[in-house]
Amino acid sequence: MRKACLNEIYKLAKQDTRVVFLGSDIASGTLAQFQREMPERYFMEGVCEANIVGMMSGLAMNGKIPYLNTIAVFLTRRCYEQIMLDAAMHNLKIRLIGSGGGLVYAPLGPTHLAFEDISLMRSIPNMTIVAPCDAEEMKRLMPQTLDYEGPMYIRLGKGGEQIVSSPDKEFKIGKAILMSAGKQVLVVTTGIVLKLALEAAEELKAKKIGLRILHMHTIKPIDSEAFLKEASGCRAVITLEENSVIGGLGSAISEILAEACFDPAKKFLRIGLPDVFPSKYGSQDKLMQSFGLTKEALVSAAMRLINT
Amino acid sequence: MNNTRLDSRSIEFRRKIIDIVGHARRGHIGSAFSIVEILRVLYEDVLRLDPRNPLWKERDRFILSKGHGCLALYTALAEKGFIKSAELNKFCEFEAMLGGHPQYDKVPGVEASTGSLGHGLSIGLGIALSGKIDKKDFRTFVLLGDGECNEGTIWEAAMCASKHKLSSLTVIIDYNKMQCYGLTCEVMDLEPLADKWLSFGFDVKEVNGHDIPALRNILGKRRFEGEKPLAVICHTVKGKGVSSLEGNALSHHKSKISDDEIKKFYDELENY
Numbered sequence: 001m002r003k004a005c006l007n008e009i010y011k012l013a014k015q016d017t018r019v020v021f022l023g024s025d026i027a028s029g030t031l032a033q034f035q036r037e038m039p040e041r042y043f044m045e046g047v048c049e050a051n052i053v054g055m056m057s058g059l060a061m062n063g064k065i066p067y068l069n070t071i072a073v074f075l076t077r078r079c080y081e082q083i084m085l086d087a088a089m090h091n092l093k094i095r096l097i098g099s100g101g102g103l104v105y106a107p108l109g110p111t112h113l114a115f116e117d118i119s120l121m122r123s124i125p126n127m128t129i130v131a132p133c134d135a136e137e138m139k140r141l142m143p144q145t146l147d148y149e150g151p152m153y154i155r156l157g158k159g160g161e162q163i164v165s166s167p168d169k170e171f172k173i174g175k176a177i178l179m180s181a182g183k184q185v186l187v188v189t190t191g192i193v194l195k196l197a198l199e200a201a202e203e204l205k206a207k208k209i210g211l212r213i214l215h216m217h218t219i220k221p222i223d224s225e226a227f228l229k230e231a232s233g234c235r236a237v238i239t240l241e242e243n244s245v246i247g248g249l250g251s252a253i254s255e256i257l258a259e260a261c262f263d264p265a266k267k268f269l270r271i272g273l274p275d276v277f278p279s280k281y282g283s284q285d286k287l288m289q290s291f292g293l294t295k296e297a298l299v300s301a302a303m304r305l306i307n308t
Numbered sequence: 309m310n311n312t313r314l315d316s317r318s319i320e321f322r323r324k325i326i327d328i329v330g331h332a333r334r335g336h337i338g339s340a341f342s343i344v345e346i347l348r349v350l351y352e353d354v355l356r357l358d359p360r361n362p363l364w365k366e367r368d369r370f371i372l373s374k375g376h377g378c379l380a381l382y383t384a385l386a387e388k389g390f391i392k393s394a395e396l397n398k399f400c401e402f403e404a405m406l407g408g409h410p411q412y413d414k415v416p417g418v419e420a421s422t423g424s425l426g427h428g429l430s431i432g433l434g435i436a437l438s439g440k441i442d443k444k445d446f447r448t449f450v451l452l453g454d455g456e457c458n459e460g461t462i463w464e465a466a467m468c469a470s471k472h473k474l475s476s477l478t479v480i481i482d483y484n485k486m487q488c489y490g491l492t493c494e495v496m497d498l499e500p501l502a503d504k505w506l507s508f509g510f511d512v513k514e515v516n517g518h519d520i521p522a523l524r525n526i527l528g529k530r531r532f533e534g535e536k537p538l539a540v541i542c543h544t545v546k547g548k549g550v551s552s553l554e555g556n557a558l559s560h561h562k563s564k565i566s567d568d569e570i571k572k573f574y575d576e577l578e579n580y
Contacts, residue, residue, distance in 0.1 A: 045468055051465045053430075054427055054431050055430045055465070058430065058432060058435040059435075059438045061419070061420070061438075062434075081424060081427075082461075086420075086427055086430070086431055
């Protein structure tokens with residue numbers, strides 16, 4: 001997914017001289033071709049992320065469209081005030097690309113786990129947050145980032161994710177995509193966990209339970225219209241995300257749901273990361289399993305909500 | 309150096325700031341008084357600006373990174389014709405254009421919203437870098453407070469500006485030796501300040517920040533491609549021009565200022 005994202009930045013830079021790439025101190029050779037061919041717009045600035053966000057805001061004030069790639073936790077936590085004030089308050093067209101969203105860097109421990117990047121970004125006015133589900137969707141997203149107004153946070157997965165998106169379903173920033181049309185339980189997902197929801201839908205089909213899946217790739221601005229439309233015919237709503245249950249997709253959906261006042265009320269459950277610092281290592285999959293972010297957990301939650 | 313006489317223009321400039329404070333009864337008055345001559349020289353002699361076209365692409369950029377010094381900036385912008393003088397008397401009112409820290413989208417001539425310290429230099433170097441990419445010849449000036457130099461981002465930005473040889477970037481440090489709590493040498497000593505900027509790759513000049521001709525001489529010289537960025541350490545006096553405010557940490561920010569105090573400010577300024 002990162003490779004697809006960076007390749008797209010290269011292509012955008014080739015066609016539009018406003019595009020500038022910045023990194024902090026990321027992998028050697030990143031976008032080497034970009035650096036060779038457009039050195040005046042390629043900047044590797046070292047371990048000073050807060051300064052880089054301020055700097056790219058200055059670049060954007062003068063009409064550049066800067067794309068910054070670094071590790072999601074340092075990008076969101078370390079630079080929070082620069083993102084809030086320098087970029088978002090000025091409503092600048094800067095692109096923040098967070099590597100290792102969620103639990104990708106499991107072996108590296110909690111300092112490197114972006115378990116609340118979406119929550120942090122969500123509370124920033126003017127911010128757009130996008131979490132594509134795979135590399136193909138990333139390719140559809142990136143050309144749209146060029147002329148989209150305001151700052152944007154793009155969450156990257158680990159890479160090599162199974163392709164679950166489809167070119168037949170139009171991708172548009174801010175417009176959720178209906179991925180499965182079951183009629184009983186609506187699952188709203190974002191990012192790479194869409195795959196789990198699709199697998200759960202297959203399993204539940206055999207049990208005669210219809211899972212409706214809404215892929216909310218854009219968490220902010222959230223497509224509340226699509227959510228309310230898809231939720232209206234379902235008895236239950238589940239949110240599934242690789243982010244804290246506080247402040248992310250589950251929070252956003254619960255806010256809309258609470259104010260919608262469905263009668264009868266929808267049963268509702270958030271599946272996400274608990275409000276703790278992860279303390280295990282292993283792998284992203286292992287850590288997700290330990291937090292109940294699995295197909296099995298989703299299947300049993302859907303059955304429980306339908307049968308109670 | 310601290311006893312520099314003020315000319316009538318500098319007295320008048322400060323009187324206008326007291327006028328604003330007289331309406332709002334609040335403001336970072338001491339922080340504004342230390343930068344009056346710096347802003348006078350920038351806005352009257354140095355910056356290439358067009359008040360009728362605040363976003364003119366070829367303009368020089370000035371960022372007041374110590375945004376709390378905005379009373380001096382607003383006065384300079386009004387003098388220059390960017391904003392109407394009537395706005396000054398609405399300072400901090402609910403519907404006012406001018407708040408306690410400058411807002412770029414509200415105030416013509418303000419390049420960046422500041423107020424949280426340690427942001428302006430990174431933004432300024434980004435602006436200067438964009439000018440370098442586009443081969444523009446505008447200059448970028450960023451005015452830092454001395455207390456602001458406690459922030460780590462200032463030194464991140466200093467390294468970065470130096471790396472990119474941003475000769476068009478000039479950093480001005482309002483070295484009044486006082487921050488909010490008290491003396492900078494006691495709160496967080498900045499010395500050796502000139503050596504710090506030198507070692508971060510800047511050309512460094514030190515100047516009496518209330519000496520108009522000296523400031524003109526240093527700030528007015530255009531820098532040439534390939535030169536280092538410039539840091540100008542301005543030795544100033546917090547509260548300069550009103551004796552009861554000078555060197556007084558409590559002058560950093562004042563609110564609920566009484567009639568008697570306002571009168572005293574005018575009196576002390578006139579007798580300076």
